[in-house]
Amino acid sequence: MKITGSNLLRILLERQGIRTIAGIPGGAILPFYDALHRSRIRHILARHEQGAGFIAQGMARVTGKAAVCLATSGPGATNLLTAIADARLDSVPLVAITGQVSQGLIGTDAFQEVDTYGLTLPITKHNFLVRDAAELLETVPLAFQLAESGRPGPVAIDVPKDVQNAMVDVDVFPEPGRPVPAPRCSEDLVEELARLLVGARRPVLYLGGGVITSGSSELAQTLAHRASAPVVCTLMALGALPPEDPLFMGMLGMHAARGTNLLLEEADLLLAIGARFDDRATGKVAEFCPQAAIVHIDIDAAEIGKIKTACHALVGDATAILSRLLERLPQQSHPAWRARAAGLRAAHQLSAPARSDDPLHPINLCRFLGEVLPPDTVVTTDVGQHQMWVAQAYPFRRPRTLLTSGGLGTMGFGLPAAIGAALALSDAEGLALPVRHRLGKGGSPAGGLAAPGRRVVCVSGDGSILMNIQELATLADLDLPVAVLVFNNAQLGLVRQQQELFYSRRYEAAHFTAVPDFAALARAFGIRGLRLDPGREPLEELSAALEAPGPCVIEIPIHEEANVYPMVPPGAANRNMLIEPEPVSAHA
Amino acid sequence: MPVGDGATSCMLLLSSDEPRLEQVERQLAKLYDVITIRHRPDLTREFFSRLSPMPV
Numbered sequence A: 001m002k003i004t005g006s007n008l009l010r011i012l013l014e015r016q017g018i019r020t021i022a023g024i025p026g027g028a029i030l031p032f033y034d035a036l037h038r039s040r041i042r043h044i045l046a047r048h049e050q051g052a053g054f055i056a057q058g059m060a061r062v063t064g065k066a067a068v069c070l071a072t073s074g075p076g077a078t079n080l081l082t083a084i085a086d087a088r089l090d091s092v093p094l095v096a097i098t099g100q101v102s103q104g105l106i107g108t109d110a111f112q113e114v115d116t117y118g119l120t121l122p123i124t125k126h127n128f129l130v131r132d133a134a135e136l137l138e139t140v141p142l143a144f145q146l147a148e149s150g151r152p153g154p155v156a157i158d159v160p161k162d163v164q165n166a167m168v169d170v171d172v173f174p175e176p177g178r179p180v181p182a183p184r185c186s187e188d189l190v191e192e193l194a195r196l197l198v199g200a201r202r203p204v205l206y207l208g209g210g211v212i213t214s215g216s217s218e219l220a221q222t223l224a225h226r227a228s229a230p231v232v233c234t235l236m237a238l239g240a241l242p243p244e245d246p247l248f249m250g251m252l253g254m255h256a257a258r259g260t261n262l263l264l265e266e267a268d269l270l271l272a273i274g275a276r277f278d279d280r281a282t283g284k285v286a287e288f289c290p291q292a293a294i295v296h297i298d299i300d301a302a303e304i305g306k307i308k309t310a311c312h313a314l315v316g317d318a319t320a321i322l323s324r325l326l327e328r329l330p331q332q333s334h335p336a337w338r339a340r341a342a343g344l345r346a347a348h349q350l351s352a353p354a355r356s357d358d359p360l361h362p363i364n365l366c367r368f369l370g371e372v373l374p375p376d377t378v379v380t381t382d383v384g385q386h387q388m389w390v391a392q393a394y395p396f397r398r399p400r401t402l403l404t405s406g407g408l409g410t411m412g413f414g415l416p417a418a419i420g421a422a423l424a425l426s427d428a429e430g431l432a433l434p435v436r437h438r439l440g441k442g443g444s445p446a447g448g449l450a451a452p453g454r455r456v457v458c459v460s461g462d463g464s465i466l467m468n469i470q471e472l473a474t475l476a477d478l479d480l481p482v483a484v485l486v487f488n489n490a491q492l493g494l495v496r497q498q499q500e501l502f503y504s505r506r507y508e509a510a511h512f513t514a515v516p517d518f519a520a521l522a523r524a525f526g527i528r529g530l531r532l533d534p535g536r537e538p539l540e541e542l543s544a545a546l547e548a549p550g551p552c553v554i555e556i557p558i559h560e561e562a563n564v565y566p567m568v569p570p571g572a573a574n575r576n577m578l579i580e581p582e583p584v585s586a587h588a
Numbered sequence B: 001m002p003v004g005d006g007a008t009s010c011m012l013l014l015s016s017d018e019p020r021l022e023q024v025e026r027q028l029a030k031l032y033d034v035i036t037i038r039h040r041p042d043l044t045r046e047f048f049s050r051l052s053p054m055p056v
Ligand SMILES: Cc1ncc(C[n+]2csc(CCOP(=O)(O)OP(=O)(O)O)c2C)c(N)n1
Pocket: A382, A383, A384, A385, A386, A387, A409, A410, A411, A412, A460, A461, A462, A463, A464, A465, A487, A489, A491, A492, A493, A494, A495
């Protein structure tokens, strides 16, 4: 059969099981868009390629399967870069497909020519420049295999326009790319790990995003109870254990509860699982867990010993290793150590004023959301103080319910990731995309059924939301049940906080002079918008707004000067935590 | 330098022997298109000077 390169690419993606692609067209990728015209693949037209990249990430983070984003050459490709780099740092499987100028023009500074291959080389797990349409037969399945195997990550495929247009003879299509199972580590290593846990007096489990990726949250929880080991989580691992678990000590590191970091000071064995000893988690590395022997399980051999020397290491899939470990680890009992952990947890609760005094204090807000949202709600965040308040105070109970930009810390992540998450959830529930609502005069939906599907909540800041605000138009197109909560402090809050604490209050470029009316902005996009009034039952209004169907933007005025506490100053040891200087005054 | 039919190639990197090198190697080793990494302490500075028109 003779087909064009772009039809071949389309068929390979269909065979791969891809149902949704987010992107923006342009000259160098138009042949492929033409092929999509005849496809059952649904194309989501984003309003910025970074938005498309994060929509794909939202799908991938919820499902664990590689998702696809699409852009044209030049500016389309450069606009994707941030989302690709973000996927790399958080180990998210992503396949980014870009159009490229025809091969004859490569190297001539042609219109919209940029070296996408060169630009994506350091931020992908692997990247391809396709030179011949027949190469797609190998490249496309391999791209998915690489994105999903081992430690997942982004793969870029750059396809010149002449390759898309070329005719290619195809007899048989290759099998879709599938993740390759990680090699099994030896019995001896698992045996030794069990022995170390039996010998430990004060063990702690330190879970990272790899636990979520490998689907081993339940095993990790069983292990914690078998080993009588309290559990600390990185930002990426939140949701692995429900906060109600008596062994759960919350997030460690820069914004941990004080008791969590203090417990780590006393541990004699730290078992890191799918965690990479990131500086936000460890603080000053030389002083991290000063009494503990480090044991490390990771699927990426290059993580072992990268930051901290491990006395024992196992390279492989956490699910496989933990189930083998549980087969041979007898029940351990460390009542004094468990009591110590429980005592530290109880003694160092997050501080917040009473809800009745200050319902819109960010900690109170996050706790309230935890009460009104079902436990399987997917919550995305942007980056800043609001992200840390969510991590500290929102009770994540299931894996893959927190989607946040951990490694790259990218403002602008939250809204498009929430759209991607809602798309994936509606796909999973087999829901057809809802017909979009028309807004009546009052800004409320008029006509049309409620948009179905699980509600997705994006918690953002007034700084971050503006970085991808254009995706409200995409959200309006799709009418997905995404609620955007803008914690509005009229500041780049985390910047202001650092300037207050570490730059003697020399505030520079942290305050916004003009702050848009976010509710009106939402309505301008055709989305329900409202602003909570601290004086008029704001929490009731909030839960009513979350219950109403369809997308919405809820602006929430918060204190301009609220800080995230505790905080370890950048570069300091985790035991040196700054705590809230005095009780917060009631909401102004 | 291409090896055999040119489907694979061999790259010589002259690097300083510092503690980080081990980590650099591990990160190189996990790249899909890196087949293997071999140390060549037998290749002297002179060997590289002969390869390069610029003094190293
Ligand atoms: C793309 C990008 N630019 C700059 C930063 C640096 N930065 C980190 S937090 C922050 C402030 C975020 O402000 P906002 O979204 O309003 O959240 P808040 O801290 O006020 O909750 C900035 C500028 C970043 N993380 N990402």
